[in-house]
Amino acid sequence: MANEEHLKILRQGVKAWNAWRRDNIYEMPDLYGADLSGLDLTYIHFMRTNLGEANLSGAILRKAFMVGAYLHGANLEGAVLEGADMRGCHLSEARLSGARMAGAVLNKALAVGVDFRGCDMESVMMLGTNLENSDFTEAVMTDVDLTDANLKGIKTDGVKGYRFPK
Secondary structure (H helix, E strand, O other), X not given: OOOHHHHHHHOOOHHHXXXXXXXXXXXXXXXXXXXXXXXXXXXXXXXXXXXXXXXXXXXXXXXXXXXXXXXXXOEOOOOEOOOOEOOOOEOOOOEOOOOEOOOOEOOOOEOOOOEOOOOEOOOOEOOOOEOOOOXXXXXXXXXXXXXXXXXXXXXXXXXXXXXXXX
C-alpha cells in the first residue's frame, strides 16, 4: 500500500515532488499500488521509488528519471516513456503494451516476463538487460541496442526494424 504522505506530495505536482526529492535524497518513496494513470509526470524524479503494482497506464513519463525504480507488475500500458532514464529498474512482469519508449535507456534492468507488445521502442538502449521471456510482438525496434542482453525465451513475432539472431 502506498505511503499516504508520499501520495500527498505527488498530488501537489511534479515541481513539488522533485523539490521534496532534492531535500530528501535518502528517502525511498513508496507508491506501491498507487493509481497514477493518465497523469503528466514529465521530468519526474522517481529514482529508487517503489512503484510495484502501480497503475501508470496512459501516464506521461517523458524524460523521467527512474534509475533503480521498482516497477514489478506495474501497469504502464500506453504510457509515454520517451527519453526516460530507467537504468537498473526492476520491471519484471510489468505491462508496457502500446507504450511509447523512443530514446529510453533501460541498461542493466531486470525485465523478465515484460509485455512490450506493440511498443514504439525506436533507439531504446537495453545493454545488459535481462529480458528473459518478455514479449516484443509487433514492437517497433529500429536502432535498438541489445548488447549483452539476455534474450532467452523472448517472443518476437511481427517485430519491425530489428532482426533477432536465430
